[in-house]
Amino acid sequence: MPSPEGGGAILVVDDDVDVRQSLEAALELEGYGVVSAASGSEALDILRNAGPPVGVILLDLMMPGMDGWEFRRQQRQIPSAAGVPVVVLSAAGNLAGKLGDLAPDAFLSKPVGIEALVEAISALRGG
Numbered sequence: 001m002p003s004p005e006g007g008g009a010i011l012v013v014d015d016d017v018d019v020r021q022s023l024e025a026a027l028e029l030e031g032y033g034v035v036s037a038a039s040g041s042e043a044l045d046i047l048r049n050a051g052p053p054v055g056v057i058l059l060d061l062m063m064p065g066m067d068g069w070e071f072r073r074q075q076r077q078i079p080s081a082a083g084v085p086v087v088v089l090s091a092a093g094n095l096a097g098k099l100g101d102l103a104p105d106a107f108l109s110k111p112v113g114i115e116a117l118v119e120a121i122s123a124l125r126g127g
Contacts, residue, residue, distance in 0.1 A: 007125040008055025009033040013043040015063040026114045040071030047081040057086045072102050085124040
């Protein structure tokens with residue numbers, strides 16, 4: 001079992017409240033600190049306003065208002081957050097080949113299993 005200690009909180013960015021809460025609960029049970037946002041703009045506020053240090057971002061792409069692509073463009077403009085690894089979580093089928101400039105550190109299809117998610121987070125944190 002990978003150690004969730006250190007490395008900053010996991011930032012869950014998803015407009016679906018059920019998905020967001022399920023991810024939060026599962027990750028907290030695994031021992032991770034979790035902070036969440038219902039939109040890309042809310043997530044950017046967390047990153048800009050010296051919230052808890054973020055170690056990995058779990059990003060939904062299809063969100064109203066600011067989608068995942070726009071969030072990622074703006075995230076890269078924040079010096080303290082530009083290098084935070086991003087795991088894209090999406091229910092969209094053949095999306096992996098269309099990620100282009102998004103350049104996520106990992107891509108997982110929804111629904112995502114907690115083991116696969118923990119493995120991806122652990123790998124990105126060097127664990």
